[in-house]
Amino acid sequence: MDAHYDLDSVIRKVPNFPKEGVLYYDITGILAVPEAFQYCIDRMHQLCEHRRIDAIAAVEARGFIFAAPLAQRLGLPLILVRKMGKLPNKVFTKSFELEYGCDVVCVQEVDIQKDSRVLFVDDLIATGGTLKAAASMFEEHGAKVEGFMGVIGLPFLNYDKALAPYPVEVLQLYHGE
Numbered sequence: 001m002d003a004h005y006d007l008d009s010v011i012r013k014v015p016n017f018p019k020e021g022v023l024y025y026d027i028t029g030i031l032a033v034p035e036a037f038q039y040c041i042d043r044m045h046q047l048c049e050h051r052r053i054d055a056i057a058a059v060e061a062r063g064f065i066f067a068a069p070l071a072q073r074l075g076l077p078l079i080l081v082r083k084m085g086k087l088p089n090k091v092f093t094k095s096f097e098l099e100y101g102c103d104v105v106c107v108q109e110v111d112i113q114k115d116s117r118v119l120f121v122d123d124l125i126a127t128g129g130t131l132k133a134a135a136s137m138f139e140e141h142g143a144k145v146e147g148f149m150g151v152i153g154l155p156f157l158n159y160d161k162a163l164a165p166y167p168v169e170v171l172q173l174y175h176g177e
């Protein structure tokens, strides 16, 4: 794997988006620089290549961007966790609270395999509410949570507590303003 890439230099910080008081960490700056995007996938791959993982689950929308190349590189199935009304077939649903609102996630019933060890991937982990909702849907239907992975982590919003006792790995931490 190539040397460390300074992700902070390409992550755009946007004050008061999508609402007053939120500092939005914008990953489009990563996607605009192929070396930065490649570094994210390489590093995520390195963090999980020796683990026992059966599938990658990713959360709409920005989570898909990182999870898809990672799953493909690991040779693992990719499971899409989507917002309400986007998936065909029978779905399981779970509502949750976000840093700036509340939402519902869904997964197709057919995508949850009993005892499958699932790694949950997203672009950014803040309160951990989204990933916790996604993971609890899987757990309630017999799958196992292997851990959580994100590009950006905001530990001051206490995701570690929300996602305990599972391991959480992120590539770039921010500790508040």
Ligand SMILES: O=P(O)(O)OC[C@H]1O[C@H](OP(=O)(O)OP(=O)(O)O)[C@H](O)[C@@H]1O
Residues within 6 Å of the ligand: 059, 060, 061, 062, 063, 097, 098, 099, 122, 123, 124, 125, 126, 127, 128, 129, 130, 131, 159
């Ligand atoms: O840890 P949490 O407090 O749950 O927050 C993190 C979630 O919030 C963002 O998604 P958003 O709902 O903005 O959707 P998007 O990916 O469609 O932009 C981000 O992509 C994570 O999924």
Ligand SMILES: Nc1ncnc2[nH]cnc12
Residues within 6 Å of the ligand: 022, 023, 024, 025, 026, 099, 100, 124, 126
């Ligand atoms: N501060 C933030 N920036 C970008 N995405 C987010 N999702 C939740 N909180 C966020």
